[in-house]
Amino acid sequence: MSHVLAAVAWPYANGPRHIGHVSGFGVPSDVFSRYMRMAGHDVLMVSGTDEHGTPIQVQADADGVTPRELADRYNRVIVEDLHGLGLSYDLFTRTTTRNHYAVTQELFTGLLDNGYIVRKTTLGAKSPSTGRTLPDRYIEGTCPICGYDSARGDQCDNCGNQLDPEQLINPRSKINGETPEFVETEHFFLDLPAFAEAIGSWLDQRENWRPNVLKFSRNLLDDLQPRAITRDLEWGVPIPLDGWRDRGDKRIYVWFDAVIGYLSASVEWARRTGDPEAWRKWWSADSEGKDALAYYFMGKDNIVFHSVIWPAILLGYSGEGDKAGEPGRLGRLNLPTEVVSSEYLTMEGKKFSSSRRVVIYVRDFLSRYDADALRYFIAAAGPESNDTDFTWSEFVRRNNDELVAGWGNLVNRSISMAAKNFGTIPPAVDLTDADRDLLEVAQAGFATVGDLIGKHRQKAAIGEAMRVVAEANKYLSEQAPWKLKDEASKPRMGTVLHVALQVVSDANTLLSPFLPHSAQKVHELLGSTGVHQPMPDIVEVDDLDGGPAYPILTGDYTVGARWESVPLVAGTPLQAPKPVFKKLDTAVIEEELARLG
């Protein structure tokens, strides 16, 4: 039994999330967490909405609202979407809580005290009309290298060269077209080169990471530069230093505060349970948490933040970079055990794009289809290790051929036959080799499927669970219990149905991390009571330190099924089942394609 932290990437609160966002890390982190809990581990699954930074400021200006109002709007939308998918967060919070501000400032101060944050003067672009800083990517101009006339301030998309905005010929603001002013500005930088050696030797000890993640991370170490962690911006966490704290124009950079969210959300969770130090069981590198495991889930564009930058922050705060130092008051903190990154999902062969309407939002999806149908597609055909295309025809095919005709059919026909002929789960007498073989296949699934989920090979894991389903369907066809209706054969019919129902129960548990909503239904159809798969709740809470109230996702996940076969009890009453999954009319394919831009 271990303490297992499931640290899930923070969705940015500038709009509703589409299914590409939840395919890479949302659903996979929930599958992993549900399985680890069922296997007896003490899981803490945390995340929240990432709400600071320029894009939210710019969009709020365009919508005529404050950044906080914009973040409030999309925080709620995202919380509802993740709830609809049944993602079992212990805490899904947000980065605008006062607790998050305090933890972010504590890490900033700890790094500064140990000498890992340095002050530098740089040139920054300012809008002459608003006085606001213009981020690099909001500046456009002619590339000084190739002459392309729409190069961005950070890079030229035509020749691929990295640029600084002051190098652009005829620079202009993408927001209002005016020519930016370049002025000297002072900022704080994280001294990343001071961690190259420590991170290098840590990466050398990593086992089981996906090879692409390890290789990419090692390559980054060759060219580490100090990285700015403050910005000329009004919207963000204040810099916790005299002379800076009350300045309206300087804030901590959003990327720095967002990664700290994993820690601040754990602290908030502990404070809300009434045991404010409980987070240490998942984080402390010295005492209670020293054997804890920490898994980080994200899309591949965020690997650098989790395999290099966040470890650097943790090492620096713990006093373990080139300059040594003392741990801050939170103590030495654990580095990630594993960085689990996914690839990209595309939509009908195109990149998801809200502006070009190549998109389906989670909310719209869930208004027309069941959450488990999407969860099944993501597990069986998602972007686990390759960029993957979502097509409506493949979604409908997998739903109808695999979920409905495979698993749903097994559940439906075995339960309805037993209900009709016996009214209860019939007893098993005189097992044959065929009976025992099938029961063993299902039993063996617990080790195989569990091992694969633990290694983040969910596609193979659900394939193994569905293999048990296929074997059970084959068994029913071969044993043909519907032909065993006469008085003399009826005990054999009961035995076959008992075996089939036992395998339905086992397969249901094997599939339950992937399909938690339907697992609960199948559990009840088998005449069982109680919770099989616990679900998250949306709870309106007060900010712990006096800020505005907000909705969180949380739940009691200590109840629920264990990762084991539970013997069915003969005589348990059964009702004629309602179908667990819905067959989709192929007409929805054309309807959905017509909705795309």
Ligand SMILES: [Zn+2]
């Ligand atoms: Zn160029």
